[in-house]
Amino acid sequence: MTEPVPSLLVSTQWLAEHLADPALRLFDxxxxxxxxxxxxxxxxxxxxxxxxxxxxxxxxxxxNDLSDTSAALDFTRLPPEAAAAAFAGAGIGPDALVVVYSTSTYGWATRVWWLLNDLGFSRVAVLDGGLVKWIKEGRPTANGAQPPYPPAPAFEPVAQRLFADLPEVAAAVEGGGATLVNALSPDHFSGAVAGPHGRSGRIPGSISLPAGSLVTAADNSLKPLEVLKAEFAAKGISSETDVIAYCGSGIAATLDGFVLKALGHDRVRVYDGSLSEWSKDPQRPLEA
Incomplete structure (x- = not known):
């Protein structure tokens, strides 16, 4: 590549111009x-x-490869050294330039972005619009299974504390200090649709900012940043707000966190266990 990979988003045009670069590691x-x-x-x-x-x-x-399959909850993140080794096995080493996308739902791609950045690896970007936008623009696709990239040397993980755990969320519920952002649909937020373990509702004190509302329907691209900034501001979130985003399993919440990072917010974390962990304990309260 003739320029560094952008640290947040790349456009379909950018990717099309860089597909042949040997340093690129492109993943669905x-x-x-x-x-x-x-x-x-x-x-x-x-x-x-x-x-x-x-x-x-x-x-x-x-x-199966980037989550702790021995944990009780799906998609639990790996310990740092194990995570760096797993990424190295996928071909992501210190000098890789990573672009990640998903077929439709942004959260899968932003989850990988979040995991890598939590380890201090910032040479990763999300493809704006993912496969949906790529195809809508008439760009070529391939089919069939693909061999993995060659394994790479592992990068040295440097913890960035981009995740929150249950005690930190419980402390926010009991004493404030952080704004809890629910990234699920309005029906999940209200309790009209049951969540994990058959329990309905949201963590007390949460505000609703559905991940799906951050994306344009026409081509699956993110809304303009100035629009997103206004939407978060309307919920009382500024660059000075401590935010913990959550969802069902720590996937959709990474899109809310990703957008906040794109807006220049540094004080945002994702609750890894999210409602899958919180709702498992019947003594943990939910609002509906």
Whole structure:
């Protein structure tokens, strides 16, 4: 590449111009079920990747390779050294230039961005609009399984404390000091739709900023930053606000955190266990 990789977002045009760069590590990080372009039904994300992906991309298994599969909760982050080793196994070393995207839902891509930045690795960006925008613009796709990138030397993790844990969230509920932002849909926030463990509602004192509301419907790109800044400000969030974002499993919340980082907010963390952990204890209160 002739210039450093942007540290937050890259456009489809930028990516198209840099696909051949040998330092690029391009990943589809979609997990769970997803829709292939034009498909009516969801399928396992890896199968969708094999039907259509950006040329040169590899599939990054967020759930099985980049999460602690021994933990009680899905998508629990790995300890720093293990995480750096897992990323190295995927081909991400100290000199890699990483771009990550998802087929539709931004949270899969921003989760990988958040994990890497939490380890002090900032040479990573999210593709604005993901595969949806890429295809809408008539850009080429490839299909079939892809061999992984060669393993790379592990980078040295440097903890950035981008995650919050249960005691820190409980302290925010009991004594304030941080604004809790719920990134789930309005129906989940209100309790109209049940959450993890059959419990409904939100962590007490939370405000609602659904991750889905941060994206434009036309091409799946993020809304303009000035619009997003106004939307967060309308909820009382400024650069001086301590924010802990959460969702069901720490995925969608990373998009809220990512947008705040893009707006220049440094005081934002993601509750890794989110409602999957909070709701597991029936003594933990929920509002609805």
């Amino acid at each position: 990080a979609t997990a769970g079920a997803a829709h292939a372009p034009g498909a009516a039904q969801a399928e396992p994300a890896r199968a969708v990747f094999e039907k259509a992906h950006i040329p040169g991309a590899r599939y990054l298994d967020l759930k």
